[in-house]
Amino acid sequence: MTRFPFTEAMPIQFQAPLPKDAEVVIIGGGIIGVTTALFLARRNISVTLLEKGRIAGEQSSRNWGWIRQQGRDADELPIVIEAQRLWRQLAEECGEDIGLKQTGVTYLARTDKEMAGFAKFLKIAEMHGVDTRLLDQGETARLIPSMSRPFKGAMTTPSDMRAEPWVAVPALARLAARQGVTIIENCAARMLDISAGRISGVWTEQGRIVTSNVVVASGAWTSLFLRAHGVSIPQLSVRSTVAATQPMPEIHSGAVADEHIAFRRRQDGGYTLASGGSSQLYVGPDAFRHARKYVPALMANPLGIRYLPAAPRGYPDSWSTPRKWNADEESPFERIRILDPAPKASALRDIDREFTALFPQFKTVPLKASWAGMIDAMPDVVPIVDRAAEIPGLVIATGMSGHGFGIGPGMGRVVSDLVQGNETGHSLHRFRQSRFSDGSPIELGPSL
Ligand SMILES: Cc1cc2nc3c(=O)[nH]c(=O)nc-3n(C[C@H](O)[C@H](O)[C@H](O)COP(=O)(O)OP(=O)(O)OC[C@H]3O[C@@H](n4cnc5c(N)ncnc54)[C@H](O)[C@@H]3O)c2cc1C
Numbered sequence: 001m002t003r004f005p006f007t008e009a010m011p012i013q014f015q016a017p018l019p020k021d022a023e024v025v026i027i028g029g030g031i032i033g034v035t036t037a038l039f040l041a042r043r044n045i046s047v048t049l050l051e052k053g054r055i056a057g058e059q060s061s062r063n064w065g066w067i068r069q070q071g072r073d074a075d076e077l078p079i080v081i082e083a084q085r086l087w088r089q090l091a092e093e094c095g096e097d098i099g100l101k102q103t104g105v106t107y108l109a110r111t112d113k114e115m116a117g118f119a120k121f122l123k124i125a126e127m128h129g130v131d132t133r134l135l136d137q138g139e140t141a142r143l144i145p146s147m148s149r150p151f152k153g154a155m156t157t158p159s160d161m162r163a164e165p166w167v168a169v170p171a172l173a174r175l176a177a178r179q180g181v182t183i184i185e186n187c188a189a190r191m192l193d194i195s196a197g198r199i200s201g202v203w204t205e206q207g208r209i210v211t212s213n214v215v216v217a218s219g220a221w222t223s224l225f226l227r228a229h230g231v232s233i234p235q236l237s238v239r240s241t242v243a244a245t246q247p248m249p250e251i252h253s254g255a256v257a258d259e260h261i262a263f264r265r266r267q268d269g270g271y272t273l274a275s276g277g278s279s280q281l282y283v284g285p286d287a288f289r290h291a292r293k294y295v296p297a298l299m300a301n302p303l304g305i306r307y308l309p310a311a312p313r314g315y316p317d318s319w320s321t322p323r324k325w326n327a328d329e330e331s332p333f334e335r336i337r338i339l340d341p342a343p344k345a346s347a348l349r350d351i352d353r354e355f356t357a358l359f360p361q362f363k364t365v366p367l368k369a370s371w372a373g374m375i376d377a378m379p380d381v382v383p384i385v386d387r388a389a390e391i392p393g394l395v396i397a398t399g400m401s402g403h404g405f406g407i408g409p410g411m412g413r414v415v416s417d418l419v420q421g422n423e424t425g426h427s428l429h430r431f432r433q434s435r436f437s438d439g440s441p442i443e444l445g446p447s448l
Contacts, residue, residue: 035412053337056169062373083410099164199393284317
């Protein structure tokens with residue numbers, strides 16, 4: 001088995017010198033930062049994108065590669081519908097094969113309760129003209145004929161897509177660079193420079209860049225970065241384990257999940273797999289600080305997450321990670337350039353057990369690689385996409401809560417307009433920062 005391809009040993013691809021100034025500085029080179037930068041550059045705005053490690057080194061390469069409308073929060077759905085259109089357009093423009101294919105997403109149900117949950121989403125899908133439909137037992141069996149057991153039914157969205165994350169996001173970054181974005185890898189943003197109450201620049205490990213607009217799209221590191229500037233968001237990160245098989249006979253061309261196993265055909269003929277119980281939260285100071293906000297999510301799915309007493313050294317919510325630092329000293333972001341958590345051994349065993357139970361024609365799962373990623377989670381499972389109330393000039397785009405890859409280009413387009421003060425085209429009320437401090441009840445997004 002091989003390790004995940006994105007490590008610090010990987011050559012640096014983007015190493016422009018740090019400019020003196022930029023109209024917008026983006027902190028974080030995942031799908032959100034890269035696509036925001038791309039759409040800003042298309043408006044002739046000068047953008048510098050800072051990435052502490054490698055473009056897409058964290059969540060944006062480690063994800064399952066599902067681009068789904070199915071099961072989305074009602075306020076995310078219009079943005080992901082736009083994202084689907086943008087994915088097609090960007091796949092053409094970047095001139096590289098990013099593995100974009102419309103092969104559908106399907107959720108399998110074992111119980112009437114699950115089918116009832118699907119039916120609720122169907123109403124939202126219909127309102128937006130999405131082709132989601134429910135399947136009965138026979139239709140489900142015909143969709144994936146080699147499954148060993150019957151299912152009560154399924155929900156399926158044929159127009160949903162997939163792409164290869166670790167190919168797609170670097171390809172989009174190359175497109176952004178060609179369109180004028182200055183991208184600098186191995187360059188952590190240490191602190192915001194704030195003068196007279198608003199942003200005047202960013203201190204990086206390579207010096208200061210003058211700017212009055214910053215987008216923090218730093219994934220699992222966002223709350224640590226913001227808190228050092230007095231901005232508190234209840235974001236935690238959760239480890240999730242993934243496995244990739246060797247090429248194998250096709251059982252289904254799209255992406256499928258039930259409570260126990262998720263699988264997605266890859267372009268190389270293998271499958272990307274994950275098991276139902278593969279998420280763990282490392283308990284640290286932020287987990288205690290924000291625990292109350294996570295009570296509704298815990299009550300809705302008490303067994304959804306396992307807990308570990310402490311994160312590895314240097315992780316965003318590790319007990320020993322400094323919460324304050326100076327602009328002229330090494331920051332936590334340089335100490336871990338790529339969050340590369342070890343996959344959980346028992347999750348890999350679960351994957352093997354569940355997959356071979358469902359497809360007994362495979363005696364064992366021929367794994368090629370396994371890895372894990374840290375998902376940036378929010379208490380209500382939807383992101384913050386907003387101007388920070390505390391610091392004029394600062395935009396927060398984070399907490400994609402395990403589904404930011406598919407929606408990425410749509411969010412990037414939205415964030416680029418938010419930065420410019422334009423109409424964003426979609427209501428961002430659901431994603432406002434203040435929902436966690438103004439007494440609003442936590443409205444849980446779907447856990448589908
Ligand atoms: C196992 C797993 C499976 C998933 N499956 C799916 C899926 O199938 N479909 C889907 O839609 N989504 C999925 N997701 C979620 C999706 O991957 C994320 O929501 C999305 O990639 C988030 O993108 P991002 O740009 O916000 O963050 P990231 O990709 O995490 O990027 C943030 C970047 O910021 C950089 N950074 C942080 N701090 C600094 C700093 N101070 N200075 C400079 N750079 C900094 C980091 O190094 C990192 O590269 C999955 C996630 C995981 C982990």
